[in-house]
Amino acid sequence: MTAQAFKAADAFARQFEGTAMRPHEAFRAAIEVLCCVTLATVPQYQMEELAKEFDEAIRSFERCGVSREKALTLAKDFMEALAADGGDRLGDMAARLGTLYAGMGQFFTPSCVASLLANFVLPDEATIRRHVANGGYMTAEDPAAGSGGLLIALAQRVREAGFDPRFNLFVQATEKDVQAWRMCYVQLSAYDIPARVVLGDSLTLDRWRVAYTPAYWRFYKPRRDLDALLTLATQPAPETQPLMAAE
Numbered sequence: 001m002t003a004q005a006f007k008a009a010d011a012f013a014r015q016f017e018g019t020a021m022r023p024h025e026a027f028r029a030a031i032e033v034l035c036c037v038t039l040a041t042v043p044q045y046q047m048e049e050l051a052k053e054f055d056e057a058i059r060s061f062e063r064c065g066v067s068r069e070k071a072l073t074l075a076k077d078f079m080e081a082l083a084a085d086g087g088d089r090l091g092d093m094a095a096r097l098g099t100l101y102a103g104m105g106q107f108f109t110p111s112c113v114a115s116l117l118a119n120f121v122l123p124d125e126a127t128i129r130r131h132v133a134n135g136g137y138m139t140a141e142d143p144a145a146g147s148g149g150l151l152i153a154l155a156q157r158v159r160e161a162g163f164d165p166r167f168n169l170f171v172q173a174t175e176k177d178v179q180a181w182r183m184c185y186v187q188l189s190a191y192d193i194p195a196r197v198v199l200g201d202s203l204t205l206d207r208w209r210v211a212y213t214p215a216y217w218r219f220y221k222p223r224r225d226l227d228a229l230l231t232l233a234t235q236p237a238p239e240t241q242p243l244m245a246a247e
Contacts, residue, residue, distance in 0.1 A: 005093050026064075042211070142173050151184075171188070193213060196216065
């Protein structure tokens with residue numbers, strides 16, 4: 001998985017040879033474009049604010065001689081690659097392109113290490129079956145989610161237990177870095193995982209932004225009890241499995 005993402009990152013970087021835009025800057029801007037496009041598909045979001053963010057991300061490309069059309073194509077290619085992947089592709093690409101901030105404690109976790117960590121901290125099939133049997137779905141929270149790798153691994157574990165994450169899983173992800181928050185939101189959206197993605201600090205309980213994936217609205221409609229669950233978002237709900245952050 002990591003090797004494929006690294007090849008994709010190298011191919012992405014080559015597209016900006018001869019331009020004034022450095023690959024890690026282009027990656028951040030492309031993720032912002034993709035995040036805005038995805039958010040525009042969900043209800044109850046501030047469209048005026050979203051339009052401003054989208055325009056600014058596009059202008060960051062145009063200022064460096066990269067056309068609007070190419071910027072949109074890059075975002076589209078990202079989403080198509082995610083749909084065919086299933087792993088933490090954006091996290092791997094971010095590490096390869098040097099977009100992580102060591103000063104914030106961000107570091108690259110190789111996929112093999114992330115898989116090993118997942119085996120220790122994620123619930124086993126018996127636990128998943130018990131949670132789904134009790135309420136029809138299970139919930140989980142990652143208080144320092146990074147790009148969402150551990151929650152993506154949990155969704156795969158739910159599939160392996162014989163359930164569909166689109167209907168039998170709800171996750172909450174909290175991340176304080178806006179770039180990682182966008183990557184997390186985009187990936188959970190691309191993998192059709194019902195999720196509440198919070199831009200905030202789990203230690204201070206500060207929250208600056210909250211977004212729901214498109215899959216959330218389909219999941220939520222028959223389960224109005226989520227209103228009560230979300231009011232307890234500062235702490236795990238009784239049936240929530242807290243997750244250790246992979247990043």
